[in-house]
Amino acid sequence: MKKGYLLMISILATIFLQGQDVNYGNSQLYYERYASAERIFHEALKNHPDDGKAWYGLAKAYLYQNKSKAALDSFQFASASVRQDPYYKVSLGALLLHNNKIEEAAALFNDALKETKEKNAELLSCVAEAHVHSDNGDANYAIDLLHRAVKRDKHNPSLKVQLGDAWRKLVNGSEAYKAYMQAINDDDKYAAAYCRIGEIFLSQKSPSLYLDYFRKAVAADASYSPAHYRLYIYEFNRHPANAIEHYKAYMRNADASIQTEYDLADLYYLTGQYDSAIQKATRVVAIQKANTAPRLYKLIGYSYAGLNDTINAVSFMQRYFSQVADSDIISKDYEFIGELYSSLDGKEDSAIGAYQQAVLLEKDTASLYSYYKRLADLSKDVRDYAGQAKWMGLYSTGNEKSTNVDLFNWGIALYRAGNYSMSDSVFKIYSTKYPDQAFGYYWQARSRSLLDSGMKEGLAIPAYEKLIEVMEKDTTNPNYKKWMSEAYGYLAAYEINIRKDIAEGIDHFKSILMVDPENENAKKYISMLENEVANKSGK
Numbered sequence: 001m002k003k004g005y006l007l008m009i010s011i012l013a014t015i016f017l018q019g020q021d022v023n024y025g026n027s028q029l030y031y032e033r034y035a036s037a038e039r040i041f042h043e044a045l046k047n048h049p050d051d052g053k054a055w056y057g058l059a060k061a062y063l064y065q066n067k068s069k070a071a072l073d074s075f076q077f078a079s080a081s082v083r084q085d086p087y088y089k090v091s092l093g094a095l096l097l098h099n100n101k102i103e104e105a106a107a108l109f110n111d112a113l114k115e116t117k118e119k120n121a122e123l124l125s126c127v128a129e130a131h132v133h134s135d136n137g138d139a140n141y142a143i144d145l146l147h148r149a150v151k152r153d154k155h156n157p158s159l160k161v162q163l164g165d166a167w168r169k170l171v172n173g174s175e176a177y178k179a180y181m182q183a184i185n186d187d188d189k190y191a192a193a194y195c196r197i198g199e200i201f202l203s204q205k206s207p208s209l210y211l212d213y214f215r216k217a218v219a220a221d222a223s224y225s226p227a228h229y230r231l232y233i234y235e236f237n238r239h240p241a242n243a244i245e246h247y248k249a250y251m252r253n254a255d256a257s258i259q260t261e262y263d264l265a266d267l268y269y270l271t272g273q274y275d276s277a278i279q280k281a282t283r284v285v286a287i288q289k290a291n292t293a294p295r296l297y298k299l300i301g302y303s304y305a306g307l308n309d310t311i312n313a314v315s316f317m318q319r320y321f322s323q324v325a326d327s328d329i330i331s332k333d334y335e336f337i338g339e340l341y342s343s344l345d346g347k348e349d350s351a352i353g354a355y356q357q358a359v360l361l362e363k364d365t366a367s368l369y370s371y372y373k374r375l376a377d378l379s380k381d382v383r384d385y386a387g388q389a390k391w392m393g394l395y396s397t398g399n400e401k402s403t404n405v406d407l408f409n410w411g412i413a414l415y416r417a418g419n420y421s422m423s424d425s426v427f428k429i430y431s432t433k434y435p436d437q438a439f440g441y442y443w444q445a446r447s448r449s450l451l452d453s454g455m456k457e458g459l460a461i462p463a464y465e466k467l468i469e470v471m472e473k474d475t476t477n478p479n480y481k482k483w484m485s486e487a488y489g490y491l492a493a494y495e496i497n498i499r500k501d502i503a504e505g506i507d508h509f510k511s512i513l514m515v516d517p518e519n520e521n522a523k524k525y526i527s528m529l530e531n532e533v534a535n536k537s538g539k
Contacts, residue, residue, distance in 0.1 A: 021047070025057045029064070030158075030192065032226050035255040037061040049079055052087030056126060059091035063133065068098050086112035086123055094130035102136055124149040125159055132166045139169040157183035157190040164196055173200050191217040191224035198230060207234070218249075225253040240271040258284060265299055274306040294324035298333065305340065314340045331367065334358035338374075348382045369399050373406075380413070389413035389422070404434055411443055423447040431466070438474075441467040442483055449490065455498050464490050484515040485522075492525070502529050 021044035028037035041058035044051060055078065062071030072095055082088050093108035109127045116123050128145040131137030146163045153159060160183035167176035177200055183193035198213035211234060217227035228250040235243035244267045251260050261284045268277035281296045281303070288296075301316035317337045321329070338354030341347040355375050362368050372395035379387035392410035396402045407430050414423035424447035431440030445463035452459040464487040471477060471484055492508035495501045506529050512522040 022051065022053045022057060025054070025061075029057065029060055031224065031253065032064070033255045034061050034064045035257070038065070050082040050085070052082060052085030052091070055082065055085070056087045056091040059094050063094065063098055068095055071095050072099070086115045086120075087126065090123065090126045090130065093127070094134070097130055097134045097136050100136055105130075118148065119152065121149040121153040121156070121159070125162055128166065129162055132162060132169055139166045142166040155186045157186040157193060160186060161190070161192050161196060164193075168200070173204070176200060189220045191221035191227060194220055195224065195227045195230070198227070202230070222249070223253045225250045228253070236270070240267065243267060244271055258287065261287075262293075262296070265296070269299055269303050269306070272306065274303040277303040294320050294328070297323065302336070305336075310340055310343055314344070329361065331358040331362040331371075334361065335371070342378060348378060352378050352382075352387070369395055369401070376409070376413070385413045385416035386419070389417050389419065404430070404437070407433070408439055415443060415447060420447045420450045424451065436470065438467055438470050438477060438479065438483065441470060442479075445487070445490070455494050458494060458498065460490060461494060481516050485512050485519060488512045488515070489522075496529070502533055505529060
C-alpha cells in the first residue's frame with residue numbers, strides 16, 4: 001500500500017513539474033521573451049517529448065521570431081505517439097499555414113478540433129491564434145472559434161485579447177477596443193490588453209490616448225516590456241532622458257539580444273553620454289566581429305566628435321565608409337565627415353570632396369543650397385575662386401533665401417577668378433535688382449575695364465557714369481571719395497587718350513578735386529594738361 005502511495009505521489013509530481021515548464025514557457029511568450037520561451041520549451045521536450053502543449057509553445061516561439069524553417073526542422077524529431085496529440089497537430093498546422101500550405105494546415109486543425117469535440121476552449125484559441133497571426137489566416141473563422149472558446153471560459157482575459165487581435169486584423173478598431181476592454185474587466189492587471197489599446201490609438205496617431213494606455217500597461221505590470229518599448233520609441237527624440245529609463249526597464253524584462261545593445265548605445269549618444277556610447281558600441285563590435293554593422297563605427301565617430309576628439313572621429317568615420325554599402329550612405333554622412341575635415345589643417349581638399357559627394361546624394365532642395373554655400377566658403381578658404389564662383393552661382397540661382405550679399409560674393413568670386421565677362425553679367429543683375437546701390441555699378445565698371453583694357457571700346461564708361469550718378473545722392477557712403485575719384489579719373493583718361501578731348505579730361509580731373517580737394521594726382525594732371533594746351537596755343 002505504501003509503495004503504491006509513493007508511486008502515485010511521484011506521478012503527480014512529474015505531471016505538476018511538466019505543467020510548470022509549459023506554464024513558465026507560456027508566461028515568457030506573454031512577455032514577448034520569445035528566445036527564453038524557445039529555450040524553456042526545448043528543455044521541457046527533452047524531459048517530456050510527448051507533451052503536445054510544449055510542442056505548441058515551441059511552434060509559437062519559433063513563429064514569433066520568424067524562424068519557421070527551424071521550427072519545421074525541429075518538428076521532424078517528434079515521436080510517432082505525440083503526432084496524434086491535438087496540440088501537436090495544431091502546432092504543425094500553424095507552421096504549415098505560415099508556409100502557405102493552407103489545405104494541409106486546415107486538415108490538421110479540423111482533426112484536432114474533432115478529437116476534442118470542439119469543446120476545449122484552450123484548443124479553440126490555439127487554432128484561432130494560428131489564423132490571426134498568419135498572413136494566410138482567416139480572421140473571421142478565428143473570431144467564430146474565439147466566441148465559442150469564451151462561452152466555455154468566460155473570464156479568461158487572454159481569449160478577449162486574442163479576439164481583439166482578430167478584429168484588428170479585419171481593421172475593425174471599434175470591436176477590437178471592446179474586446180480589449182472586456183479583457184481588462186476580467187483582469188485589470190492584464191497589461192497586454194492596455195498595450196493593445198494603446199496600439200490602436202497609435203495607428204490613429206492620437207498621442208494623448210496611446211501614451212495613456214501604454215502607461216497604464218506599465219502601471220498594471222511593470223515587467224511588461226512591450227509597453228516600456230513603446231514609451232521608449234515615443235520619448236526617443238522628445239525626452240531622451242525619459243527614453244533611456246524606459247529602455248533600461250525594457251532591457252531588464254526582455255530577452256537579451258545584440259539589438260538591445262545597439263539601441264542602448266544610440267541612447268547614450270542621444271543623451272550626450274559619449275563615453276558610455278563609445279564603450280557600448282565598442283563592446284558590440286567585439287561581440288559581432290566580422291558581422292559588425294558599419295553604423296556602429298559611425299556612432300563611435302559621432303561620439304568622439306561629441307567629445308571634441310576630431311582625429312578619432314575621422315578615423316572611425318573612415319572605417320564606416322570602408323565597410324558600408326554605397327546604397328546605405330546618406331548625404332549627412334558626407335556632410336559630417338566634411339565638417340570634421342574642415343577643422344583639420346591641410347584637409348581642406350578632403351572637406352570639399354566630402355561635400356561634393358553630399359551634393360550628389362542629396363535630393364532636398366533646401367539641403368542642397370546649404371551644401372552649395374558651404375562648398376563656396378571652403379573654396380574661398382583655399383583661394384579657389386573659380387570653385388567659389390561655381391558654388392555661389394548654384395546657391396544664388398533660384399534660391400529665395402539668397403540675398404544681395406550672396407549675389408555680390410558670386411560676382412566678386414568671378415572677378416577674382418579672372419572671369420570678367422561673367423562677373424560683369426552678375427553685377428549687371430545686381431544693379432538691376434538693387435539700382436540704388438553703388439556696388440553693382442562699381443564692380444561692373446571694374447570688370448568691363450579689364451575686358452577692355454585699352455579703353456578702345458569704352459565698355460566701362462556707362463557703368464562709371466552710372467556709379468557717379470548714384471553716389472552723388474549719398475555723399476556719406478564710406479567709398480564715396482575713393483570710388484568717385486576712380487570714376488572721374490577713368491573718364492578723364494578715356495577723354496584724353498581715346499577721344500583726344502583734353503579740355504573734357506581736365507574737367508573730369510577738376511571734378512576729382514571737388515570730391516577730394518587734396519588729391520595730388522589730380523592737381524598734377526590738371527597742371528600738366530593746362531601747360532600742354534597753353535603750349536599748343538602759343539605755337
